[in-house]
Amino acid sequence: MSKHQYAMVMDLNKCIGCHTCTMACKKQWTDRDGTGYMYWNNVETQPGEGYPRRWHELGGGFDTQRHLRPSPLPALEDYGAPFEYDYAQRLFEGRNKPVMPHRPPEYAPNWDEDVGGWDTKNPYYFYLPRICNHCTHPACLEACPRKAIYKRTEDGIVVLDQDRCRGYRYCIKACPYKKIYYNEVTRKSEKCIFCYPRLERGRVNACAAQCPGRIRFVGLLDDPASPVHQIVVKHRVALGLFPEKGTHPNVYYVPPFNPPKEGNASRSILEDPRLPMKYLEFLFGPRVVPVIRFLEGELWRAQSGERSEVLQLLIGRDERVRYGLAPAVVATAAPGSVQEAARDRKQSPDLTLMGTPAKTGAGSASDQQHKAAVGMAYPSVRMASAFGVSEECATLGQHRAGACLGGCSSCGSAPGGLGTGESPEEERTT
Amino acid sequence: MKPFRILLTVGLALGSVGVALAASEPGVLPLPVASVAVSEATDCLTSSHPAWANARPQALHFQAAPPIYSTDAHNSAEVPDATVQVLQLVDGVRVMRLCWGDATEDRADPPSRYADAGESHVYQEHSERIQAFADAACVMVPVKRGSHARYPSLMMGEKTAPMELYYWRAGEGFRLLQSEGRGTVRDAEATLAGRAVREPGGWCVFFVLPPLPEQTPVALALWDGAKEHRDGRKYFSLWYEVE
Numbered sequence: 270m271s272k273h274q275y276a277m278v279m280d281l282n283k284c285i286g287c288h289t290c291t292m293a294c295k296k297q298w299t300d301r302d303g304t305g306y307m308y309w310n311n312v313e314t315q316p317g318e319g320y321p322r323r324w325h326e327l328g329g330g331f332d333t334q335r336h337l338r339p340s341p342l343p344a345l346e347d348y349g350a351p352f353e354y355d356y357a358q359r360l361f362e363g364r365n366k367p368v369m370p371h372r373p374p375e376y377a378p379n380w381d382e383d384v385g386g387w388d389t390k391n392p393y394y395f396y397l398p399r400i401c402n403h404c405t406h407p408a409c410l411e412a413c414p415r416k417a418i419y420k421r422t423e424d425g426i427v428v429l430d431q432d433r434c435r436g437y438r439y440c441i442k443a444c445p446y447k448k449i450y451y452n453e454v455t456r457k458s459e460k461c462i463f464c465y466p467r468l469e470r471g472r473v474n475a476c477a478a479q480c481p482g483r484i485r486f487v488g489l490l491d492d493p494a495s496p497v498h499q500i501v502v503k504h505r506v507a508l509g510l511f512p513e514k515g516t517h518p519n520v521y522y523v524p525p526f527n528p529p530k531e532g533n534a535s536r537s538i539l540e541d542p543r544l545p546m547k548y549l550e551f552l553f554g555p556r557v558v559p560v561i562r563f564l565e566g567e568l569w570r571a572q573s574g575e576r577s578e579v580l581q582l583l584i585g586r587d588e589r590v591r592y593g594l595a596p597a598v599v600a601t602a603a604p605g606s607v608q609e610a611a612r613d614r615k616q617s618p619d620l621t622l623m624g625t626p627a628k629t630g631a632g633s634a635s636d637q638q639h640k641a642a643v644g645m646a647y648p649s650v651r652m653a654s655a656f657g658v659s660e661e662c663a664t665l666g667q668h669r670a671g672a673c674l675g676g677c678s679s680c681g682s683a684p685g686g687l688g689t690g691e692s693p694e695e696e697r698t699t
Numbered sequence: 700m701k702p703f704r705i706l707l708t709v710g711l712a713l714g715s716v717g718v719a720l721a722a723s724e725p726g727v728l729p730l731p732v733a734s735v736a737v738s739e740a741t742d743c744l745t746s747s748h749p750a751w752a753n754a755r756p757q758a759l760h761f762q763a764a765p766p767i768y769s770t771d772a773h774n775s776a777e778v779p780d781a782t783v784q785v786l787q788l789v790d791g792v793r794v795m796r797l798c799w800g801d802a803t804e805d806r807a808d809p810p811s812r813y814a815d816a817g818e819s820h821v822y823q824e825h826s827e828r829i830q831a832f833a834d835a836a837c838v839m840v841p842v843k844r845g846s847h848a849r850y851p852s853l854m855m856g857e858k859t860a861p862m863e864l865y866y867w868r869a870g871e872g873f874r875l876l877q878s879e880g881r882g883t884v885r886d887a888e889a890t891l892a893g894r895a896v897r898e899p900g901g902w903c904v905f906f907v908l909p910p911l912p913e914q915t916p917v918a919l920a921l922w923d924g925a926k927e928h929r930d931g932r933k934y935f936s937l938w939y940e941v942e
Contacts, residue, residue: 300821300822301822302810302822302823302824302825303810303822303824303825303826304822304826305821305822305825305826306825306826306829307826336768337768338768339768339771341830342829342830342927343829343830344829344830345826345827345828345829345830348829350827351822351825353820414767414881414882414930414931415882415930416882435884435929435930436929437929437930438830438929439767439930450829451826451829451830452826453810453825453826453827453828453829454810454824454825454826456807
């Protein structure tokens with residue numbers, strides 16, 4: 270059970286579909302061999318086929334009896350096989366052939382941008398940015414027979430231990446949001462890590478930091494002072510995607526309802542919505558209508574000169590409003606010992622032959638589990654070795670929190686602990 | 700002569716009874732071994748080597764692992780036909796020739812590189828067959844050789860009975876793995892000698908195994924990539940005993 274839970278809220282009324290978030294994530298995490306087709310953050314037009322193609326129809330998640338419902342594995346063509354342009358032949362080699370993709374694209378992550386749907390005679394669409402939802406009940410975690418996926422005790426971020434993963438891809442079949450990806454080069458699966466190395470250093474996720482629309486709010490769901498808590502828990506105006514999948518996602522969306530249709534300024538949005546409510550209910554569940562009704566009421570209040578606390582919050586003028594990072598709080602909740610890490614690490618229940626979870630059991634604290642438990646699950650952020658920090662010191666959580674006061678007898682590194690902010694040299698996991 | 704005939708008859712009768720008793724001992728599946736005057740294991744990694752003519756093929760009985768998810772279709776009764784032959788070389792090394800039927804060749808070849816991937820390209824190697832799985836085979840041998848009072852768990856051994864796994868995967872080659880129970884398989888960081896040959900309708904894989912004392916239990920497993928086999932989703936045998 271996680272002691273805290275980082276969550277994100279995205280206000281879909283503000284997303285302009287610029288994909289800056291996608292590029293931020295891609296440059297930060299998926300610029301390695303084998304990750305060309307991966308977009309841990311993607312933005313898709315809804316209604317639309319999405320990324321991978323028709324992901325919401327594939328399956329995944331849990332049924333009403335809490336059995337896993339694995340889907341077929343999407344093929345590379347469903348994500349969109351990456352293609353390259355040979356500029357060199359035209360610019361430097363004088364061959365002057367047209368610059369075309371090296372293979373004809375048949376699908377791509379944003380293939381049906383702005384196509385949308387039709388509601389009687391009017392087109393409609395909106396942009397839906399998606400990341401791993403870091404669910405409270407991750408289907409991927411339950412599906413993995415190697416217990417390679419776990420939820421961090423200190424902040425609820427779901428990570429995939431690259432040392433334990435053997436590329437079985439049960440997790441990909443189990444995830445209802447299809448936000449885990451298989452790397453054929455490393456032969457392991459990988460996923461969004463909620464930028465936990467940045468969070469631990471007091472920096473917000475790359476996707477949030479780069480968003481020009483200021484749509485993303487990040488903070489601890491259980492911290493009453495955080496904007497995420499206020500939007501999701503206090504004002505209840507943000508909803509998870511496909512709640513019936515049973516995984517309890519921790520990425521929430523303020524449903525799109527604004528602006529109204531042309532000529533409808535004096536009418537309720539719900540009387541003649543630009544986006545069909547049925548489609549929004551399909552995505553976010555039955556609570557979407559009350560949420561929109563409430564937000565519309567807040568809009569009218571603000572337009573008549575009153576102050577709306579929730580709208581002031583959703584405007585999100587600056588980082589102090591949008592982000593409620595608490596690295597020190599999270600650091601105190603981090604496992605302080607190997608034994609505590611092993612005890613607190615959320616263990617995947619053993620599956621019976623027919624998929625019903627049996628009772629859980631604690632795992633042993635092997636060296637590999639220990640490394641994973643202190644958040645060194647991802648190859649490119651093996652912070653201890655990359656920053657010259659002693660493994661022993663890192664396990665005490667000091668350097669991870671960026672709160673090292675120096676003088677640690679283990680490695681004698683300087684105060685501050687986590688280096689200068691340069692990316693560590695990546696280690697290839699074989 | 701008469702006493703000799705009586706002794707011969709009695710001896711043959713006792714021998715027959717002994718054989719009958721051994722054959723009827725429950726749970727013992729013999730794995731016959733042919734001793735050959737060959738010193739180099741690599742010489743035997745081809746079906747055309749004359750030593751294989753001396754090794755009696757043993758038909759193997761495999762079972763399909765049960766479904767993992769409630770939504771998985773129940774496995775059909777169809778399991779591949781498989782045979783195994785084992786040679787013992789002069790230094791005690793065993794060479795096992797395992798052949799089985801598999802209609803499709805499914806490989807985990809190295810990922811592709813774009814033809815003109817130069818230094819300026821961000822990605823040099825690419826994920827392509829992200830939903831594909833490869834054919835594979837494995838010989839599981841307990842670390843503790845020789846006879847066992849109780850056979851170890853077939854589920855990759857147990858803490859008190861660790862296993863060595865001589866593992867081959869199409870496109871990846873041969874590797875030595877270790878395990879001590881379900882979910883504990885790890886790479887032993889050792890390459891193995893061996894050879895795999897794709898034949899019409901199936902595979903023949905040659906494993907080079909260390910000397911195995913008599914009655915050492917051996918279990919085998921096959922994975923069919925076309926059926927998304929990996930992990931426990933496979934065909935597995937019961938324990939055989941090396942003769």
